[in-house]
Amino acid sequence: MRIDILCLFPEVFASPLNQSIVKRATERGLANIVIHDIRDYTHDKHRTADDYPYGGGPGMVLKPEPIFEAVEAIKQQLGACEVPVILLTPQGRLFSQSLAQELALQPHIMLICGHYEGLDERVCEHLATDEISIGDYVLSGGELAALVAVDAIVRLIPGVLGSEFSANSDSHSNGLLEYPQYTRPQTYRDWSVPSILLSGNHSEIAQWRRRQAILRTAKRRPDLLKKGSLCDEERKWMSENLLDPR
Numbered sequence: 001m002r003i004d005i006l007c008l009f010p011e012v013f014a015s016p017l018n019q020s021i022v023k024r025a026t027e028r029g030l031a032n033i034v035i036h037d038i039r040d041y042t043h044d045k046h047r048t049a050d051d052y053p054y055g056g057g058p059g060m061v062l063k064p065e066p067i068f069e070a071v072e073a074i075k076q077q078l079g080a081c082e083v084p085v086i087l088l089t090p091q092g093r094l095f096s097q098s099l100a101q102e103l104a105l106q107p108h109i110m111l112i113c114g115h116y117e118g119l120d121e122r123v124c125e126h127l128a129t130d131e132i133s134i135g136d137y138v139l140s141g142g143e144l145a146a147l148v149a150v151d152a153i154v155r156l157i158p159g160v161l162g163s164e165f166s167a168n169s170d171s172h173s174n175g176l177l178e179y180p181q182y183t184r185p186q187t188y189r190d191w192s193v194p195s196i197l198l199s200g201n202h203s204e205i206a207q208w209r210r211r212q213a214i215l216r217t218a219k220r221r222p223d224l225l226k227k228g229s230l231c232d233e234e235r236k237w238m239s240e241n242l243l244d245p246r
Contacts, residue, residue, distance in 0.1 A: 001106065001157050002032045002078075005146050006070050007113035008049060008062075010035045012143040022151060025160045033150060041066035041073065050116055059117035067123050071110060084109045085129045088142035088149065089118065092131030095149060099132070103149075104156035111149065113142030175224055177217045179209040214238050 005013065013035050017023065025031040039047040042065075050060040071085055084106055093099075103109055112119070112128065124131065134145045155161055182193040196208045211234070217224050218238050230238070 001030070001104070001154075002034065002108045003150060003153070004034050004036060004074050004108075004110045005113065005150070006036045006038055006067065006110065007141070007143050007146065008038055008115050009141065009143055010037050013147065016147050017150070021160060022154050025154050025157060028159070030157050030160050031154045033154075036070055036074065038062070038066050038070055041069040053117060057117070061117050062115060062119040062123070064120040064122045064127075067112060067119065068127055071112075071127060074110065078108075080108060085112065085127055086110065087112050087114060087119065087124060087128045087131045088134070088145040089114045089131050090133050090136070090138050092133040094136075095132050095134045095145075095152070097152070100149070100152040101156055104153045109153075111142075111146045113146050115141040175226075175229065176213040177221060177224070179212040179216065210234075211237060211241075215241055218242055 007013075013033075017026070017033055022031070022033070026033060038049050042048055042063075048063070049066050050062050053059070053061045075081065075083060084103070086103075086109060088111060112123070132145075132149065134148050139145060180194075182197060186193050186198070194208070196204060199205065214225075214230060214234055215238060219242070
């Protein structure tokens with residue numbers, strides 16, 4: 001999978017993209033992440049990528065010309081036409097695990113990082129194919145949002161994680177939060193690992209994990225239960241255990 005990122009501050013990506021899972025994915029040829037400085041597509045000696053907003057108001061707005069030219073140049077270089085061009089903006093649809101899964105199936109995407117007061121609306125109307133927000137808050141720029149999106153997407157590319165089941169059990173992958181996890185030592189400061197996890201009974205462990213995921217979601221993020229496919233028996237069990245003070 002190829003991911004092109006267009007931004008004003010390419011230095012932001014140097015360290016995060018050279019760590020952990022994303023680094024291994026690129027080293028193994030499963031992901032190719034290319035950073036582009038929008039200023040490289042300007043045509044004045046000051047490399048001007050922004051200007052004052054028409055109609056007045058505070059801040060600066062990213063100019064359309066270098067962004068259009070950057071996207072068009074990349075497409076021409078690769079011989080690509082139909083590529084998702086995604087703006088990272090607080091006005092976009094909310095980024096989610098299901099959206100990450102959807103984008104991970106694409107062979108190629110482009111991410112455009114907004115900055116300052118935003119981008120010229122003509123980029124949104126005539127260039128971008130989608131707009132994504134990582135949350136209901138405002139960052140100084142889209143670079144950090146792009147890193148979040150890239151990390152979430154790359155780990156879902158087939159072959160990136162050590163086990164094909166790792167991503168399937170993550171929080172939000174099935175509409176529920178992940179069940180509690182434990183490792184050695186078996187007892188730490190008088191706190192013991194639940195005995196069911198030591199039983200070797202895989203069907204009972206699976207049921208315990210499923211129920212713990214349901215219970216944790218009900219307590220911490222009840223809004224997510226609308227997405228979780230719970231059967232009647234599980235809903236009854238959940239109701240009974242939510243009333244249990246233990």
